[in-house]
Amino acid sequence: MTPLMSFEQLLPCDPPTLRQHIAAGQYQGHTSGLGQGRVQANIVMLPQDWANEFLRFCTLNRQACPLLDVTEPGDPFFRHLGSAIDIRHDVPRYKVYRDGELCEEPQDIAHLWQDDMVAFAIGCSFSFEQPLLDAGIRLRHIEQGLNVAMYQTNIDTRPTARLRGKLVVSMRPMKAAAAIQAIQITARMPNVHGAPVHIGDPALIGIASLNAPDYGDAVSIEADEIPVFWACGVTPQSVVQASRPPLCITHAPGCMLVTDVYNRDL
Structure with a gap:
């Protein structure tokens, strides 16, 4: 079993190192205060058919869903948020919804990634x-x-x-x-x-x-x-539960993607 690291142990970590620990299964907690002043992101992943509509939803609801980056269908890497950010592994904990019902809370979603999946990074408070x-x-x-x-x-x-x-x-x-x-x-x-x-x-x-x-x-x-x-x-997790797409993967609330972008750049 991979030994878990404490929040305090991760405080001095730069974002790439922090993501490495998360991808290795060494941390599953919230990320508030971590990342040395870097932008953190909420995550939503949907099949392409629903992703196109979710993009419109974000445009209509920008205060709740301010978009930071979007991947190409089937590509798990965010290209504008840092180096080698693989959304299949780099979040401490995920939530998996099928037909609007929470069915799984894994630490890694490589086994669920699809060739038509699109990932959205949404600004975080x-x-x-x-x-x-x-x-x-x-x-x-x-x-x-x-x-x-x-x-x-x-x-x-x-x-x-x-x-x-x-x-x-x-x-x-x-x-x-x-x-x-x-x-x-x-x-x-x-x-x-x-x-x-x-x-x-x-x-x-x-x-x-x-x-x-x-x-x-x-x-x-x-x-x-x-x-x-x-x-x-x-x-979006409230919306997914109400709208019931066949599959949606999100971050667990508070367990964010920590990017390489500085908050001051926003």
Whole structure:
């Protein structure tokens, strides 16, 4: 059995080394805080027939699905995100959906790759976390070594003929002054979801309890803080479950592809 490495052991790793450890099966956890300031990406893989429509869906829902790169059909390598990024191996954990149902959570998907498969890399809010930290804004999930909290909302995405579903958001608790500063910072980063979509009462966007995220880990909110919600690249997983394509492979929420591109370049 391959020995697993801890999050702390991987903190100093550059992205190619980190991906090598992941591909070797040595890490299966979340990637928030890893990668030395490099862009992280949500992943969606679909057969070509559905991939063409998913490309249109991303165009209609750019805040939730800002595209960073797309592979050619049958090609597992992203050409614009770094050196030798093989999407069959370089994500810590995957999710496999068949007809909208989660059926497998493998660490490698080489056995599932098809000659007509297209992979999409979608911008991730982890990429704007470093600028927030640089501005002195506290991010509690990072302080506590947790995955970010993510919730399915009651907000409809803009549909295509076969793809439709609800928006998923990530949440970070902040003091009011920090939230204003975070809006200003993230609004300048549309390739990684841009400004928040909601601030304050979670019930207004269909979230019953912040203590029970649909994905990721719950984080505490202090009395002088408010929840701040950003569109999230896990939205396609909500859409896949609602739209039921015959096969779709994604990253496990929070377990991202770490690229070689610097966040500052976005």
